[in-house]
Amino acid sequence: MLDGALVVWTLPHLPTEAAPRIDLSGLDKMDTAGAWYLAEAQHSGARLEGLKPNHAQLMETVATAIPEPDPVPPVVPHWKQILTRTGMRTMQALGYFKELSEYLGRFLAAGIRAIRHPSQFRLTSLVYHCQETGVRAIPIVFTMSFLIGVVLAFQGAAQLSRFGAEVFVVDLIAIAVLRELGILLTAIVVAGRTASALTASIGSMKMREEIDAMRTFGMDPDMVLTLPRVLALVITLPILGLIADVAGLVGGAVMSWITLGISPPMFLTRLSEIDVSHVIVGLSKAPFFAVIIGIIGVHGGMRVGKDAESLGQMTSKSVVNAIFAVIIADALFSVFFSVIGL
Amino acid sequence: MSVENVIEVRGLRNQFGDHVVHDNLDLDLRRGEILGVVGGSGTGKSVLLRSIVGLVTPQAGEIRVFGQDIRKLSGPARESVERRWGVNFQDGALFSALTVRENVEVPLRxxxxxxxxxxxxxAGLKVSMAGLPVNANPKFPSDLSGGMRKRAGLARALALDPEILFLDEPTAGLDPIGADAFDRLILTLRDALNLSVFLVTHDLDTLHTCCDRIAVLAEKRVLATGTMAEMLKVDHPWVHEYFHGPRARAAMASSGGA
Structure with missing residues (x-):
């Protein structure tokens, strides 16, 4: 016996096992949830009595719409799941490297084409992106590197003064900044700024099919988008690295003067005895970092799908991947330079 | 009056800055009818829908839903009214992080x-009532076509068996076959669930196939309401152009006259 309302709100109070006979003559309100309950009950053998015609109609609509239950997926053993997942991740990572090398190849090919047909090259775009990724990054790079120099001088002085070797703080700062920190931290800042900007700008163009439109006009996205952007990075990153080197040394010199009383002329004299190879080692890494950041950023943009969600996902992924790749490349460079003895 | 109005809008005024969208607008939605709301671009069809469901706060006027002034309700009273309507936004407005079935489960929670x-x-039942195949359940909105997203949005709007269904351009962007199927789905669901439907549309075929009455928005108010036959007699340049243009004639011919 059911009466009153049989709706979704009263559904939880019904017995899960329906009675064999259900009297519905007292029912005045029924919705699809109620109709579904009755249809299920009828299916499992219950007899419905006193069903009103308008309720019967609704029940019929619902009964025809009840979907076939989903097939139960076969149970996969746990170790197999882990194995599958590891394998899939590995293949994904390999696929990522493959795609990155494809984009590197396309960038180089576009570069060669630009040399052979200079008229196709977008100089305006290159200048614009040099301004965006280079000039506009100067304040943050300078400040960051200056502070790193300050920190190194301060910490170095604290440790070295215990051995009476304060003057070696100059060597410490110079080698650390010129060889490693200057360019590495600059590359990380630029990876954060520019890889995200590249992915976001190219990705939103991809989302609105602008890149497809470009192709229909016979314009090559590698030539129009990739080449100027990555080339701008290759040009500006070494310059930014040089600025970072100078800023780091200035910061170190200022701090050495304040805490250790090493005057700037003394700092310079000591500095001039440092091997110039450290600067060469440091700055020679810059173009490689630039290509890594640029290619990862552009590739991320091109992989954006049609929804805004993938744009956000790819942008943050680009930044993380670019920073990670720069650090890995730096480690490989350290091994390389120590092997060739620089 | 023998017919019951589920929505009564009186003297509605909507204004954004200097731009007056609605001024002294009156509109009724009767129980069990499908009301087509038409109007040129920028006449505030969507704004009207949004003010009724409370997404836009009007400057003046009264909006009564089930006899209660929606603007004066708050808390549980408002919630209980909101549960009696369902809104399907233009592109479904599905939650992108949830699958189709999980989307429909949201109101059921x-x-x-x-x-x-x-x-x-x-939820699976609603998905299938909205005309989606079973295998659509575990899919994410980004994997669905535009028509399927609209159907999934409809399934979510119908989750709690609302009495009023708001549809914003349900057939926009669908191919003619998909649009036609959607029209028939709306009719079937209206008859099965006894819905009152507030339908914003541009689609003349939909107006012919589905709508019991049509309300034309122009000059900041509802210029005319009535059946298709009555619309054809309205002597206003825009309304005349709309219902007598070449597209309107084609739609009328295909539906065998209004």
Missing amino acids: AVPHLGDEDRERL
Whole structure:
């Protein structure tokens, strides 16, 4: 016996096992949830009595719409799941490297084409992106590197003064900044700024099919988008690295003067005895970092799908991947330079 | 009056900055009818829908839903009214992080003590009532076509068996076959669930196939309401152009006259 309302709100109070006979003559309100309950009950053998015609109609609509239950997926053993997942991740990572090398190849090919047909090259775009990724990054790079120099001088002085070797703080700062920190931290800042900007700008163009439109006009996205952007990075990153080197040394010199009383002329004299190879080692890494950041950023943009969600996902992924790749490349460079003895 | 109005809008005024969208607008939605709301671009069809469901706060006027002034309701009273309507936005407005079935489950989660399994199966029922195949359930909105997203949005709007259904351009962007199927789905659901439907549309075929009455928005108010036959007699340049243009004639011919 059911009466009153049989709706979704009263559904939880019904017995899960329906009675064999259900009297519905007292029912005045029924919705699809109620109709579904009755249809299920009828299916499992219950007899419905006193069903009103308008309720019967609704029940019929619902009964025809009840979907076939989903097939139960076969149970996969746990170790197999882990194995599958590891394998899939590995293949994904390999696929990522493959795609990155494809984009590197396309960038180089576009570069060669630009040399052979200079008229196709977008100089305006290159200048614009040099301004965006280079000039506009100067304040943050300078400040960051200056502070790193300050920190190194301060910490170095604290440790070295215990051995009476304060003057070696100059060597410490110079080698650390010129060889490693200057360019590495600059590359990380630029990876954060520019890889995200590249992915976001190219990705939103991809989302609105602008890149497809470009192709229909016979314009090559590698030539129009990739080449100027990555080339701008290759040009500006070494310059930014040089600025970072100078800023780091200035910061170190200022701090050495304040805490250790090493005057700037003394700092310079000591500095001039440092091997110039450290600067060469440091700055020679810059173009490689630039290509890594640029290619990862552009590739991320091109992989954006049609929804805004993938744009956000790819942008943050680009930044993380670019920073990670720069650090890995730096480690490989350290091994390389120590092997060739620089 | 023998017919019951589920929505009564009186003297509505909407204004954004200097731009007056509605001024002294009156509109009724009767129980069990499908009301087509038409109007040129920028006449505030969507704004009207949004002010009724409370997404836009009007400057003046009265909006009565089930006889209660929606602007004066708050808390549980408002919630209980909101549960009696369902809104399907233009592109479905599905939650992108959830699958189709989980999307439909969202409103059902408001039902206390409803078991997980019951909720899932009820959601599956709504998905299938909206005309989607079973294999659409575990898919994410980004994997669906535009028409399927609209159907999924409809399934979510119908989750709690609302009495009023708001549809914003349900057939926009669909191919003629998909649009036609959607029209028939709306009619079927209206008859089965006894819905009152507030339908914003541009689609003349939809107006011919589905709508019991049509309300034309122009000059900041509802210029005319009535059946298709009555619309054809309205002597206003825009309304005349709309219902007598070449597209309108084609739609009328295909539906065998209004």
